[in-house]
Amino acid sequence: MPVTNKIDPAAGTGHEPRAAEKILKVARDLFYRQGIRAIGVDEIVRTAGVTKPSLYRSFPSKDELAASYLRRYDGEFWARFEESVTAHPGDPRAQIVAFLAGVGKRTQRPGYRGCGMTNAVVEYPERDHPARLVSEENKRELRRRLRAMAKAMGAGEPDTLGDGLLLLIEGAYISGQLFGAGGPARSVARNAELLIDASLATPGRA
Amino acid sequence: MPVTNKIDPAAGTGHEPRAAEKILKVARDLFYRQGIRAIGVDEIVRTAGVTKPSLYRSFPSKDELAASYLRRYDGEFWARFEESVTAHPGDPRAQIVAFLAGVGKRTQRPGYRGCGMTNAVVEYPERDHPARLVSEENKRELRRRLRAMAKAMGAGEPDTLGDGLLLLIEGAYISGQLFGAGGPARSVARNAELLIDASLATPGRA
DNA sequence: TGACAATGTTACCGATCGGTACGTATACGA
DNA sequence: TCGTATACGTACCGATCGGTAACATTGTCA
Known part of the structure; x- marks a missing residue:
């Protein structure tokens, strides 16, 4: 072997x-x-x-070590995500809000440094860098799931809502490490609620 | 010459x-x-x-050169921002949507690399780094203005809306360089519209 | 023409970068 | 008891990092 x-x-x-x-x-x-x-x-x-x-x-190589670090980070990310999902079976809105509440809470902790995978994308703009490949795959999958959840919620424009939620999440990662406690990331869950409700009340467009 | x-x-x-x-x-x-x-x-x-x-x-030093680069970037940023503002005098909602439309459009261009100041914050987590100081000042001012505009719009929770818009913006910067064309950043203006309207229809809370 | 400031030239510094050749210690099965 | 495989350490590589010393050249204006 x-x-x-x-x-x-x-x-x-x-x-x-x-x-x-x-x-x-x-x-x-x-x-x-x-x-x-x-x-x-x-x-x-x-x-x-x-x-x-x-x-x-x-x-x-160091690059592959970085990729291994991110693979581990990816695993921890999905563990947290699934935790919010299983906490609210059959209720995608509650699942997302719960996840966002957790994100918002973590961003307020001292020394918060955002999402390791998002940061890696910023650090390595080269399309084929090992660290970037891991991060991109994670984000693609997250986008897919958020869009699916938005559809399951019955949003008028599910892709728009799913993408909007992803924007809020990424914004929270960045703002969290930029502003620290008391920053905009604190209200990420509340803004997600507002956005979701607006999307549920809006009929399809486009 | x-x-x-x-x-x-x-x-x-x-x-x-x-x-x-x-x-x-x-x-x-x-x-x-x-x-x-x-x-x-x-x-x-x-x-x-x-x-x-x-x-x-x-x-x-190189660090100060980086800070100078960001000061120039900061100037260009506010020039674009003011352009959207002066294009819709007295209409903060239209100002923000116009600015976000421009952001969304730029994020779809090939080779888009996000916001230089946001990227610098990710690259330099040290609180007192010259490059980071320039970026933080820019973001603080942006937050202040977005909150003021949200208040001027008559939002039920102006600080929440202003922060939500900032989250969408930062999310667009990151998603733009992460997904490229066709990514979530494309819908940043549309999501901002939805969020704004939801906030205008929501009475004060907290 | 002379003076001065801006820029170029060449060569160098110690530190750190990612990465490796090669020898050594230790555990285990025959 | 011995051979072998595996894990680890010592010492080193060339390249690049940010940064500088000392001096030559240029263009401009008085």
């Missing part, structure tokens, strides 16, 4: 190498808080208490 | 250096398209056809 999975260190063998996991954990922390470009591999290995060759045995 | 187009650099000296203007122009282009951290000073001076000492005679 192939002993080392270079991308996902936790896959395959029963006991995963300890170094890779430590590296990924530290990378997640530093990349998210300070940005991917701002953090060098030296700082990662130093903080993780490992050495550079250990990093490059588990990850083919 | 005395080029007296003085915006920012070397404001004291009466005589306008040509190198500084070339550098600032190139920096604007490269910083915006590829990100500030992604561009080195060597690439800037090479593209501008000047030398590194020329850069450091006009700008004390």
Whole structure:
């Protein structure tokens, strides 16, 4: 059996190498808080208490390490999303509002740094960058789901509403790290409510 | 041929250096398209056809050059904003919708890279970074104006509406560079309309 | 013509960047 | 007990990072 999975260190063998996991954990922390470009591999290995060759045995490059960090981030994102969905079965409006309430709350926490995947897109405009690919896939799927939920709500223009909700979400990510507590992101759920109700009262157009 | 187009650099000296203007122009282009951290000073001076000492005679550091780039960006931003405002005197709703229509249109252009100031905030989370200070000031002022316009419209919750519009705007900046043409940013003006109308029909709360 | 300011030229700095060649320690099965 | 595979460390690579010293050249105006 192939002993080392270079991308996902936790896959395959029963006991995963300890170094890779430590590296990924530290990378997640530093990349998210300070940005991917701002953090060098030296700082990662130093903080993780490992050495550079250990990093490059588990990850083919810094870019791929960043992509691995974002894959983990993506998993955590969908876990939070599903939590709001399952909390309100059959009620897409409540599902979205619940999710947005959580987003709004997190944006008010000190040191909030937005969405790691959104930030990665800003940091890496190159279309084919590994980190960007992970982020784009996440956003495409989120857009798809929001539009589907808007349709299930019976919105007059479901695609418009779904996209509007996505705009509010992305706006909250950015405003949260820009303004800190007391910023516009605080009212993201309330604005979503207003937008949803307006869309439900509006007949189809276009 | 005395080029007296003085915006920012070397404001004291009466005589306008040509190198500084070339550098600032190139920096604007490269910083915006590829990100500030992604561009080195060597690439800037090479593209501008000047030398590194020329850069450091006009700008004390790369960080300050980035701040100068953003100050120019800030000026262009408010020029566009005022254009929408003066096009619809006394009609804040039309002013905002016009501005948002312009934003939505620009986000659909190929190679769109969002708002330079928003991107700088993502690239530099440090609270006291020169580039971030310029961006934060711009966003604070934008928030203030949007809230004032929401109040002038007679919204039930003017602060909520103003903040909601800011969320839509920031979301459009990000989605524009994330999805490209056909992305959610296309419908930013339409969603703003829906949100505004919903807010005008909603009495005060809180 | 002379003076001065702006720019260019060349060469350099220490630090850090992402990445690697190669030797060593340790655990395990035969 | 030995061989082997695996995980880790030491030391190093060339390139690039932001930034500077010292000096030559140019254009402008008095």
